Amino acid sequence: MTNFALSVENLKVYYHTSGGPVKAVEGVSFNLSKGEKLGLVGESGSGKSTIALALMRSHKPPAIIEEGSINLGQTNLLDLSEENMRKTRLSGISMIPQGAMNSLNPVARIRKQVVDALSDHSFKFKKAERETFLRELMESVELDPKVLNLFPHELSGGMKQRVCIAISISLKPQVIIADEPTSALDVIVQRQVIETLSKVQEELGAACVLIGHDMGLMAQFADKIGIMYAGKLVEIGSVNDIFKNPTHPYTRLLIESLPDTKGKRPLIGIPGLPPSLLNLAPGCSFCLRIEKENRKEIPWVEISKDHFIQKCDICSDYGKVKTKK
Amino acid sequence: MNAEYVLKRFLLFLAVIVVAVSINFIIPRLRDTNPIKERLYQLAAQGGVNVGKMEEMIEVWEKKFGLDQPLWKQYINYWNDVIRLDFGKTIADFTPVINEIMRSAPWTIGMLSVATVIAFVVGTVFGALLAWPKTGNFVKIFVPFLMTLSAIPYYLLGIVMIYTFAIYWPILPTSGAYGFGVRPEWSIEMVLSVISHAIMPAGSIVLTSIGFWGLGMRGMMITTMGEDYMKFAEYKGLKENRIFLSYGVRNAMLPQVTGLAISLGTILAGSVLVEVIFAYPGLGNLLYTAISSNDYFLMQGIMIFVIVSLGFALFVVDLLYPLIDPRINLQEQQS
Numbered sequence: 147m148t149n150f151a152l153s154v155e156n157l158k159v160y161y162h163t164s165g166g167p168v169k170a171v172e173g174v175s176f177n178l179s180k181g182e183k184l185g186l187v188g189e190s191g192s193g194k195s196t197i198a199l200a201l202m203r204s205h206k207p208p209a210i211i212e213e214g215s216i217n218l219g220q221t222n223l224l225d226l227s228e229e230n231m232r233k234t235r236l237s238g239i240s241m242i243p244q245g246a247m248n249s250l251n252p253v254a255r256i257r258k259q260v261v262d263a264l265s266d267h268s269f270k271f272k273k274a275e276r277e278t279f280l281r282e283l284m285e286s287v288e289l290d291p292k293v294l295n296l297f298p299h300e301l302s303g304g305m306k307q308r309v310c311i312a313i314s315i316s317l318k319p320q321v322i323i324a325d326e327p328t329s330a331l332d333v334i335v336q337r338q339v340i341e342t343l344s345k346v347q348e349e350l351g352a353a354c355v356l357i358g359h360d361m362g363l364m365a366q367f368a369d370k371i372g373i374m375y376a377g378k379l380v381e382i383g384s385v386n387d388i389f390k391n392p393t394h395p396y397t398r399l400l401i402e403s404l405p406d407t408k409g410k411r412p413l414i415g416i417p418g419l420p421p422s423l424l425n426l427a428p429g430c431s432f433c434l435r436i437e438k439e440n441r442k443e444i445p446w447v448e449i450s451k452d453h454f455i456q457k458c459d460i461c462s463d464y465g466k467v468k469t470k471k
Numbered sequence: 472m473n474a475e476y477v478l479k480r481f482l483l484f485l486a487v488i489v490v491a492v493s494i495n496f497i498i499p500r501l502r503d504t505n506p507i508k509e510r511l512y513q514l515a516a517q518g519g520v521n522v523g524k525m526e527e528m529i530e531v532w533e534k535k536f537g538l539d540q541p542l543w544k545q546y547i548n549y550w551n552d553v554i555r556l557d558f559g560k561t562i563a564d565f566t567p568v569i570n571e572i573m574r575s576a577p578w579t580i581g582m583l584s585v586a587t588v589i590a591f592v593v594g595t596v597f598g599a600l601l602a603w604p605k606t607g608n609f610v611k612i613f614v615p616f617l618m619t620l621s622a623i624p625y626y627l628l629g630i631v632m633i634y635t636f637a638i639y640w641p642i643l644p645t646s647g648a649y650g651f652g653v654r655p656e657w658s659i660e661m662v663l664s665v666i667s668h669a670i671m672p673a674g675s676i677v678l679t680s681i682g683f684w685g686l687g688m689r690g691m692m693i694t695t696m697g698e699d700y701m702k703f704a705e706y707k708g709l710k711e712n713r714i715f716l717s718y719g720v721r722n723a724m725l726p727q728v729t730g731l732a733i734s735l736g737t738i739l740a741g742s743v744l745v746e747v748i749f750a751y752p753g754l755g756n757l758l759y760t761a762i763s764s765n766d767y768f769l770m771q772g773i774m775i776f777v778i779v780s781l782g783f784a785l786f787v788v789d790l791l792y793p794l795i796d797p798r799i800n801l802q803e804q805q806s
Contacts, residue, residue, distance in 0.1 A: 202705075202706055204702070204705050204706060232708050232709075232710070232711075233708060234708070235705070235706055235707065235708030236706070236707050236708040237708065240706065240707075241703075241706040243699055243702060243703045243706060244699070245699035247699075248698055248699040248700060249699045249700050249702070249703040250700055250703070251700045251704070251717070251718050251721075251722070252700070252722065252796075252797075252798060253721055253722060253725075253795075253796060253797060253798075254717065254721075262707070262709055262713060262717070263707040263708065263709060266707075266708060266709045266710045266713060267708060297797045297798070299797070299798050310703065313703075313707060314706075
C-alpha cells in the first residue's frame with residue numbers, strides 16, 4: 147500500500163433516477179500526500195460536491211457509490227461499518243460545509259456545538275482541560291474565546307465560517323474537505339477565511355481538498371489542481387502546470403475565460419453546454435460539447451511529471467489555435 | 472430576557488384584554504332594541520294580559536339594570552364590574568356567574584390540558600419520526616393510519632367510543648366527572664374515578680388531534696432536515712440520536728410550541744361538544760347550557776373568562792419563547 151493521506155481510486159457515484167443512472171462521478175482517481183492541498187475545479191453539475199459527499203460517505207439515496215475505493219491512510223472508508231464511519235467523520239476526515247451562514251444550529255451556543263462533536267467521539271475532558279482546549283481551538287482560527295458563549299445569530303458570516311473550521315479541525319483529522327467554504331462571504335472575508343484555513347491545515351499537516359470554481363482562490367491556496375468535467379477528472383497537475391501549460395482543451399478554455407488583469411480584452415466563454423449526465427455515453431464527454439464524437443475509452447496520459455490528462459485523439463487540439471493567437 | 476421585554480409583552484396583553492372586553496360591551500348594545508321592553512312585552516304576550524303601566528315598569532327595570540344611564544357611564548360601570556369579577560347572576564337560579572365559572576373551570580382545565588399535552592407530545596414525536604428516514608416501518612405504517620382519525624370530528628368519535636366502551640364492553644363510565652357514590656375529596660378512590668371518567672372525553676380529543684400535531688411536525692421536520700446545520704451535524708460525526716433530537720426536533724418544534732400555547736389558551740372555551748356528549752361538568756357544558764337557556768350574563772362571563780385566559784396564555788408563551796428560541800429576544804432588543 148501507499149502512504150498517501152488520501153487515495154481515491156476509480157470512484158464512481160451514480161444517482162439512480164427513473165430515467166436511468168446519472169453518472170455524477172465517473173471513474174475519478176487521485177492521491178494526496180500529507181499536507182498537500184488539492185483544488186477541485188469545475189462548472190456546476192460537474193460532480194465536485196458529489197465527490198465531497200462520497201468522501202464523507204454522507205451521500206444520500208438515490209446516490210450510490212458504484213465502484214472504487216476511498217483510502218484514508220490504510221483504511222478503505224467504503225469497508226467501514228456505519229458506526230465506524232460516523233466515528234471517522236471529523237476524527238479522520240472532516241468537511242467544512244458550503245453554507246457557512248446556516249451551518250450552525252441556531253438554538254445552541256457555540257460551546258455546545260463544539261462539545262457535542264467531542265463527546266460523540268468519546269472525548270472526555272476534565273472541565274478545566276476542556277476550557278483550555280476550547281480556548282486554544284478558538285484562538286487557532288483567530289476567534290475570541292468569548293464567541294463560545296454566543297449563539298450563531300450573534301456572529302458575522304466570517305466568524306461563523308471560522309467556527310465551522312474550528313469544529314472541523316477539533317479532532318485533528320488527516321484530511322479536510324472544504325466544499326466552497328467561502329461561497330457566501332464577501333471577497334475580503336473570503337481571503338481571510340482561506341488564510342485561516344491554510345494556516346490551521348499546515349499546522350495540522352492534514353491533506354486538504356478544496357472545492358470551488360474560483361480559479362484565483364485556487365491558485366492562491368492549492369498545490370495541485372484537478373479539473374472536473376462532466377463527472378470526470380480530465381486534468382490534474384500542480385498549480386504551475388495547470389496555469390502555465392493547460393493541456394486538456396477544457397482546461398485551456400477555462401483558463402482562457404479568466405479575465406485578464408494586465409490589459410482589457412473581451413471575456414471569452416466556453417462554447418456549448420456540458421452534456422447531460424443522464425445515460426451518458428462512454429467515451430470523451432468534451433467531444434460531445436463541440437459536436438464531435440469519440441466512443442473509445444479515453445486513456446490517462448502523463449504529459450510531464452505528476453501532470454495527467456485524459457487525452458482524447460479527436461478533441462485534444464480543440465481551441466489550440468486560439469491560444470497561440 | 473430583560474424587564475423592558477416583559478413590560479412590553481404585559482402591556483400588549485392588557486391592550487388585547489381591554490379591546491376584547493370592550494367589544495364584548497359594544498356588540499349587544501349595537502342592537503337598537505330595548506332588551507327590557509322586549510322581555511316585558513314577551514312576558515305580557517305569554518300571559519295574555521294587557522298591562523297598562525308598561526312604560527313605568529320598563530323605567531323601573533332599566534334603572535335596576537343601569538340602562539337608563541348614558542352609554543359612557545354604563546361602560547364605566549361595566550368595567551367596574553369586570554374588574555371585581557362581578558359578571559352578574561345567572562338567570563336560571565341567581566347564583567353569581569363567577570361561582571358557576573369557578574366551579575366548572577377546573578374540570579375543563581384539568582381534562583383538556585392533559586388531553587392537549589398528550590396529543591401534542593405524541594403527535595410531535597410521531598411527526599418527527601415520520602420525517603426521519605431511518606425510522607422503522609412499523610411507525611411509518613401505523614402512524615398515518617392513526618392520522619386518518621384526525622379526519623373524524625371528535626364528537627363523532629366520542630359517540631363511537633361511548634358505544635364501544637360503555638355499551639358494547641361496559642368498562643368505562645359514560646358521563647360525569649366522577650362516580651355518584653364517590654365523595655369529592657383527595658382519596659385514591661376519587662382520583663381513580665376522575666381518571667376513568669376522563670378517559671373517554673380526553674381520548675376522543677387526543678385521538679383526533681394527534682394527526683394535527685403530527686402532520687404539522689412532519690412538515691417542519693422535513694424542512695429542518697434540509698437545513699445546512701443538519702448536514703454539518705452529520706459531517707461532525709454526531710450520534711444519530713443527538714442529530715435527531717438536539718438539532719432536528721429542537722428546531723422543528725418551535726412553531727409547534729406556539730400552536731400548543733394557542734390551544735392551551737382556547738381550552739377554557741372547552742370542547743363544547745365533547746363535554747356535552749359526555750355530560751362533563753366543565754366550561755363547555757356550562758356555555759352550552761347558557762346558550763340554550765338564553766343566559767346572557769353567563770355567556771358574557773364565560774366569554775370574558777376565555778378572552779382573558781387566552782391572552783394570558785399568549786403572554787406566558789411570549790415570556791417563555793426567548794428561552795426556547797434565543798433569536799427572539801435579540802430581535803426585540805434591536806428593534
